[in-house]
Amino acid sequence: MELPHPLFEGSISVRVASLLGIAFILYLIATTLYKRFRGRDEVPLPPGPTGYPLIGSLPDLLSRLKTSTQHLLFNEWARQYGEIYKVNLGFVTQYMVNTDVAAKAIFEGKNASISANRPRWIVSSEYICHDWNVLLINGDTPRWKHQRRVTTTQVGSVPSADAGVPHLEYESLKFLYEVTTNTATQLENRAIWRGVMRYTYSALTSQLFGLDIPTNDSQAIGYIHETGAAQIVATLPGSYLVDLVPVLELLPTALKPWARAGNKRFARDLQWCLERKQRLEIRLKAEGSDPGAESMMAKLLADEKNLGFETKEEGAYFCLMLTIGAADTSQISTWSFIEAMLRYPDVQRKAQVIIDEAVGDRVPVWSDYKRIPYIRSLLKETWRWRPPVALGHPHLLTADVEYNGHRIPAGARVHLNSWAIQRDPARHADPESFIPERYEGDLTTVAQSINSGDVTKRDHFAFGAGRRICPG
Numbered sequence: 001m002e003l004p005h006p007l008f009e010g011s012i013s014v015r016v017a018s019l020l021g022i023a024f025i026l027y028l029i030a031t032t033l034y035k036r037f038r039g040r041d042e043v044p045l046p047p048g049p050t051g052y053p054l055i056g057s058l059p060d061l062l063s064r065l066k067t068s069t070q071h072l073l074f075n076e077w078a079r080q081y082g083e084i085y086k087v088n089l090g091f092v093t094q095y096m097v098n099t100d101v102a103a104k105a106i107f108e109g110k111n112a113s114i115s116a117n118r119p120r121w122i123v124s125s126e127y128i129c130h131d132w133n134v135l136l137i138n139g140d141t142p143r144w145k146h147q148r149r150v151t152t153t154q155v156g157s158v159p160s161a162d163a164g165v166p167h168l169e170y171e172s173l174k175f176l177y178e179v180t181t182n183t184a185t186q187l188e189n190r191a192i193w194r195g196v197m198r199y200t201y202s203a204l205t206s207q208l209f210g211l212d213i214p215t216n217d218s219q220a221i222g223y224i225h226e227t228g229a230a231q232i233v234a235t236l237p238g239s240y241l242v243d244l245v246p247v248l249e250l251l252p253t254a255l256k257p258w259a260r261a262g263n264k265r266f267a268r269d270l271q272w273c274l275e276r277k278q279r280l281e282i283r284l285k286a287e288g289s290d291p292g293a294e295s296m297m298a299k300l301l302a303d304e305k306n307l308g309f310e311t312k313e314e315g316a317y318f319c320l321m322l323t324i325g326a327a328d329t330s331q332i333s334t335w336s337f338i339e340a341m342l343r344y345p346d347v348q349r350k351a352q353v354i355i356d357e358a359v360g361d362r363v364p365v366w367s368d369y370k371r372i373p374y375i376r377s378l379l380k381e382t383w384r385w386r387p388p389v390a391l392g393h394p395h396l397l398t399a400d401v402e403y404n405g406h407r408i409p410a411g412a413r414v415h416l417n418s419w420a421i422q423r424d425p426a427r428h429a430d431p432e433s434f435i436p437e438r439y440e441g442d443l444t445t446v447a448q449s450i451n452s453g454d455v456t457k458r459d460h461f462a463f464g465a466g467r468r469i470c471p472g
């Protein structure tokens with residue numbers, strides 16, 4: 001006996017109504033999809049290297065990573081594909097923004113809030129940093145807004161930056177003294193690099209933890225550096241499978257080695273910060289003035305409301321995150337400056353003569369800066385020539401963005417390719433050469449230049465763009 005299909009059970013009219021209903025739903029789905037895909041056809045995605053099936057340009061990138069020259073490859077593609085291009089790297093697709101005008105259109109103005117999020121980094125942000133690192137969390141969260149505010153008030157505003165000047169002057173002088181007088185380490189690459197690390201970390205830990213790092217063999221140097229590197233490496237596509245296949249997060253903890261390792265690292269780093277909090281607490285209780293009394297940690301200890309952090313633990317951990325963000329980039333800038341001075345001795349000589357004329361026979365200090373515009377040009381050129389974050393930190397789009405006939409889809413990772421923008425021949429003649437004179441007459445501070453209306457006149461993009469621009 002033939003059994004009736006459940007769908008066709010009942011009277012003819014019910015059957016017809018069911019069929020019509022299904023047809024109607026199918027019609028709706030088909031028209032929606034059609035409109036969507038036709039719309040998509042009308043606004044194409046940006047061009048980009050084709051690469052291999054499935055893995056795209058991943059092999060090209062991996063071979064450049066071996067020699068740390070990936071920024072040169074991304075620059076070559078910028079010259080080939082123009083303002084925006086798309087690179088398929090297997091599981092991840094990156095969109096690179098390669099001109100000043102495109103950067104403004106995509107990261108600022110009406111698209112500022114659309115481009116203010118970060119990709120999801122399960123290992124780096126969620127486990128290693130417990131979602132407490134302003135650099136890695138989403139721009140629409142209250143924690144991000146609060147941590148940005150604290151960065152500005154504690155270090156980034158003009159008064160707080162001014163309060164940090166004595167630390168910077170002390171640490172940089174100490175570094176210069178070492179480099180010029182210590183014959184054992186003089187002109188030895190690794191020793192100089194270690195000195196650069198010490199002085200930049202120490203300038204920041206003094207302001208944030210209220211504790212300095214007095215010697216180049218201090219264990220704190222390696223600790224902070226390793227912690228920062230682990231966080232950044234974990235954000236790179238391919239470092240952890242779970243970031244490419246997030247469904248793996250559904251596994252029980254016993255089957256998630258990344259979760260165990262990440263939690264362990266977070267606990268270790270938090271403990272490191274809490275030990276320093278305790279050290280400062282003990283020192284502040286002792287009689288007499290203390291150089292750490294003006295630090296962020298001292299303010300955190302004194303404030304019943306924890307400077308707005310949920311707990312004092314979060315505030316203490318934040319001091320480490322800010323030390324890393326601020327010092328690692330400053331180290332690269334110092335190193336690039338040394339490279340420029342060695343490669344361009346004429347520039348070095350000219351700068352020295354200008355400084356000597358301005359300050360005479362004494363060490364220049366921060367308050368001399370405004371009187372020596374050539375040094376401002378020299379700094380701007382250092383950040384143009386060697387932007388420390390050469391390929392930008394990825395932003396994630398929360399909606400489609402259209403620019404100049406191309407569409408970058410919602411969910412895309414967008415990178416500000418500062419290396420390529422700062423080598424755009426339309427912006428800078430002879431971009432590979434270190435020429436501070438190209439900034440002659442530009443007396444703007446970094447912030448003034450960023451806020452000036454004409455993006456083609458912006459000095460450089462070393463500090464990023466849009467809502468996630470460096471607050472330091």
Ligand code: HEM
Binds near residue numbers: 135388394
């Ligand atoms: C030479 C020095 C520095 C350079 C080149 C630099 C560069 C950058 C860049 C490129 C970003 C990412 C921007 C983006 O996503 O578009 C960034 C983010 C950040 N920087 Fe800096 N930075 C420097 C110094 C500092 C200092 C001194 C501080 C703090 C006192 C600081 C704190 C931060 C923070 C907290 C973020 C995360 C912002 C966010 O994601 O919302 N940086 N920096």
